[in-house]
Amino acid sequence: MAWGGLKRDHYPMATLRFADEARGLLASRPLANVLAVGLGRSYGTSNTLSGGALLDMTKLDRILSFDHAAGILRAEAGLSLNDALAVIVPCGWFLPTTPGTRFVTLGGAVANDVHGKNHHSAGTLGCHVRALGLLRSGGEMLELRPGDPLFAATIGGLGLTGLILWVEVALSAINGTNVSGERTAFHALDEFMALAAEAEKTFEHTVAWIDCASTGRAFGRGIFEAANWAQGPLGEVHAPAPALSVPVNAPSMTISHPTVRTFNALHFRVKKAKSGPFRQHYSGFFYPLDAIGKWNRLYGARGFHQYQCVIPEREGVAPVRDMLDAITRTGNASFLAVLKRFGARRSPGLLSFPMEGLTLALDFPNRGALTLELLGRLDDIVRAAGGRLYAAKDARMSRAMFESGYPDADAFARFVDPAFSSDFWQAVSR
Amino acid sequence: MARRGTRGTNAARIIVLGATSAIAIQMCRVLARDGAELMLVGRAALRLEAIAADLMARGARACHVSVQDLSLAADAQRLTAGWVANLGGKVDAVYLFFGILGDQEAARSDLAELEAILVTNFTAAAHWCQAAATILEKQKSGGLIAITSVAGDRGRQSNYAYGAAKAGLSVFVEGIAHRLAPSGARAVAVKLGMVETPMTEGRNGASVLRVSPESIATPLARLARGKSKPIIYLPWFWRPAMLAVRALPVSLFHRSRL
Numbered sequence: 289m290a291w292g293g294l295k296r297d298h299y300p301m302a303t304l305r306f307a308d309e310a311r312g313l314l315a316s317r318p319l320a321n322v323l324a325v326g327l328g329r330s331y332g333t334s335n336t337l338s339g340g341a342l343l344d345m346t347k348l349d350r351i352l353s354f355d356h357a358a359g360i361l362r363a364e365a366g367l368s369l370n371d372a373l374a375v376i377v378p379c380g381w382f383l384p385t386t387p388g389t390r391f392v393t394l395g396g397a398v399a400n401d402v403h404g405k406n407h408h409s410a411g412t413l414g415c416h417v418r419a420l421g422l423l424r425s426g427g428e429m430l431e432l433r434p435g436d437p438l439f440a441a442t443i444g445g446l447g448l449t450g451l452i453l454w455v456e457v458a459l460s461a462i463n464g465t466n467v468s469g470e471r472t473a474f475h476a477l478d479e480f481m482a483l484a485a486e487a488e489k490t491f492e493h494t495v496a497w498i499d500c501a502s503t504g505r506a507f508g509r510g511i512f513e514a515a516n517w518a519q520g521p522l523g524e525v526h527a528p529a530p531a532l533s534v535p536v537n538a539p540s541m542t543i544s545h546p547t548v549r550t551f552n553a554l555h556f557r558v559k560k561a562k563s564g565p566f567r568q569h570y571s572g573f574f575y576p577l578d579a580i581g582k583w584n585r586l587y588g589a590r591g592f593h594q595y596q597c598v599i600p601e602r603e604g605v606a607p608v609r610d611m612l613d614a615i616t617r618t619g620n621a622s623f624l625a626v627l628k629r630f631g632a633r634r635s636p637g638l639l640s641f642p643m644e645g646l647t648l649a650l651d652f653p654n655r656g657a658l659t660l661e662l663l664g665r666l667d668d669i670v671r672a673a674g675g676r677l678y679a680a681k682d683a684r685m686s687r688a689m690f691e692s693g694y695p696d697a698d699a700f701a702r703f704v705d706p707a708f709s710s711d712f713w714q715a716v717s718r
Numbered sequence: 719m720a721r722r723g724t725r726g727t728n729a730a731r732i733i734v735l736g737a738t739s740a741i742a743i744q745m746c747r748v749l750a751r752d753g754a755e756l757m758l759v760g761r762a763a764l765r766l767e768a769i770a771a772d773l774m775a776r777g778a779r780a781c782h783v784s785v786q787d788l789s790l791a792a793d794a795q796r797l798t799a800g801w802v803a804n805l806g807g808k809v810d811a812v813y814l815f816f817g818i819l820g821d822q823e824a825a826r827s828d829l830a831e832l833e834a835i836l837v838t839n840f841t842a843a844a845h846w847c848q849a850a851a852t853i854l855e856k857q858k859s860g861g862l863i864a865i866t867s868v869a870g871d872r873g874r875q876s877n878y879a880y881g882a883a884k885a886g887l888s889v890f891v892e893g894i895a896h897r898l899a900p901s902g903a904r905a906v907a908v909k910l911g912m913v914e915t916p917m918t919e920g921r922n923g924a925s926v927l928r929v930s931p932e933s934i935a936t937p938l939a940r941l942a943r944g945k946s947k948p949i950i951y952l953p954w955f956w957r958p959a960m961l962a963v964r965a966l967p968v969s970l971f972h973r974s975r976l
């Protein structure tokens with residue numbers, strides 16, 4: 289099941305435990321019948337396949353080699369970032385970039401070409417992949433490197449180009465397990481733009497939380513954070529498992545407009561009061577949500593929609609203003625709204641989501657048609673601005689939206705392995 | 719093959735029979751984190767090599783691999799002595815993980831299937847245990863830790879061949895524990911409940927009772943050097959659970975399809 293919890297179907301699942309079993313599992317599959325899945329942290333339909341079989345990759349999680357001196361890690365695709373960090377951090381290495389949760393697999397992270405708070409300095413994960421092993425349903429075991437067209441298709445390839453068996457990444461060196469930086473409250477989007485442009489010159493990591501429930505004078509306010517890795521001490525690794533977990537689905541009202549408004553107003557005030565320099569362990573900075581297991585259940589049994597778009601640099605901040613305007617107008621509000629400027633570093637991935645410009649990530653409790661209508665309006669703004677949506681967070685992208693956002697979609701389609709498919713791909717491909 | 723790492727010299731030296739089992743793999747990761755030196759024994763060479771590389775990356779001091787079909791135990795004594803020699807002449811724990819669930823349904827009429835279940839899970843296992851016991855007794859230290867099953871606590875129509883073999887092994891190991899007591903060496907039969915492994919995949923049954931290999935890895939690893947009773951249940955709640963199952967009146971039990 290995907291993380292958004294919109295569909296609660298269970299799919300037939302085979303578990304891959306050793307790489308030598310993979311060929312047998314793929315052999316003689318009918319067309320469009322199989323899809324690899326990692327830890328299921330994609331929210332929508334890119335990790336489901338109705339009527340097909342899923343391959344659980346999470347038990348294929350061995351480290352194949354770790355070069356302490358050069359910082360090069362080669363591991364099977366099911367290794368979680370959580371486990372990878374436990375091994376590399378004590379040796380003074382970190383992932384070249386990381387998404388907002390460490391409970392994703394290497395293979396899943398490559399298939400979505402994930403980005404992090406350091407996108408403006410590091411680009412996507414795919415920029416740091418040195419090689420990967422891909423098994424095609426025909427039985428060919430390929431070792432792909434940057435420059436190979438199939439490599440470009442597989443980075444951000446949504447699991448459609450075959451089974452990723454292992455990945456080799458170049459890590460980045462750290463001198464300690466803390467980050468230190470600056471927290472600043474802003475009261476308008478233009479202010480955010482100025483803060484971000486300035487901070488990107490000296491800070492490796494930047495991100496903003498934006499209060500998209502407030503209107504009037506509070507419209508467009510938020511909290512901006514910029515940080516760099518701090519010096520020593522090294523060795524303190526994150527707690528491996530969340531201390532708390534949400535045991536069951538919350539009643540659907542838990543995250544509603546009034547609660548979000550109140551939460552956001554409070555969050556703004558608390559964080560504003562904590563403005564100025566801060567120093568924090570990496571787990572709190574990169575993975576705040578990982579402290580609570582299965583937090584997606586807070587949205588209740590109907591689940592929720594995530595929505596993440598990117599607006600090209602040349603359009604400036606105006607489209608984001610229009611989107612926030614549309615959201616507050618409908619009385620929908622998002623809790624975990626995140627705003628960040630992507631940098632210019634290009635990923636090798638054909639379908640990679642990030643591009644230079646502004647990315648806005650939102651979440652909405654699923655209220656059926658009402659929610660879909662709002663998302664449709666956001667789509668119009670994104671499309672008019674020449675932007676695109678992130679498949680990892682999507683459960684409803686239209687074919688038109690996909691084609692307008694991803695000009696390389698046709699080139700990509702030629703690399704899709706005929707045995708592989710996903711609900712997402714069925715919806716957007718021809 | 720041996721790979722060498724850089725950890726301290728007080729590393730635990732461990733032999734793992736059946737090292738490609740899902741539970742063994744997770745337990746070895748815990749031991750590796752503490753810098754253990756491991757001898758991994760199993761049938762599939764490539765898999766053992768991959769596991770060894772992973773354990774080295776996770777902190778093992780050294781990892782050796784020996785390819786051996788453990789259902790054949792004729793040479794148990796000599797092979798075990800060889801592995802101990804590879805570990806530098808001393809062993810802290812010998813873990814026995816291998817086993818097959820087999821097909822109880824087929825074993826009703828297919829004698830070969832029945833024999834495979836009994837020989838692998840009991841006869842061969844007993845030989846390896848005996849070989850380990852002899853070495854530990856001479857050493858006057860170290861532990862034999864054999865994985866058995868709660869299936870051995872009451873015969874059930876669905877798996878009595880497997881259950882009988884595991885029951886036999888539990889008693890065998892309990893006896894070894896008695897025999898070793900004066901020497902200072904130890905033996906433990908660990909009765910596992912339901913664990914999510916390829917062995918149990920696709921089987922239904924109360925899934926709330928089923929635990930992940932990860933969750934029992936640490937208690938298993940702790941047995942390498944810690945004291946323990948000759949027979950333990952893992953997770954612990956299987957002791958009262960099996961007490962209840964054994965107490966079930968026949969009239970009731972025979973109407974169930976357990």
Ligand SMILES: Cc1cc2nc3c(=O)[nH]c(=O)nc-3n(C[C@H](O)[C@H](O)[C@H](O)COP(=O)(O)OP(=O)(O)OC[C@H]3O[C@@H](n4cnc5c(N)ncnc54)[C@H](O)[C@@H]3O)c2cc1C
Pocket residue numbers: 291323324325326327328329330331334335345365366386387388389391392393394395396397398399400401402403404446447448450451452453577680681710
């Ligand atoms: C709290 C939270 C925060 C997040 N923050 C960010 C963020 O900051 N930046 C960002 O980019 N993303 C973010 N994400 C999204 C997440 O990083 C991606 O969805 C990631 O791909 C999930 O990995 P997974 O292992 O769960 O894969 P799944 O969701 O299970 O699968 C994702 C895709 O990978 C494919 N796949 C998985 N394994 C393989 C394999 N071995 N071979 C071939 N294909 C494979 C699947 O087919 C599917 O298309 C976040 C998600 C959550 C829940």
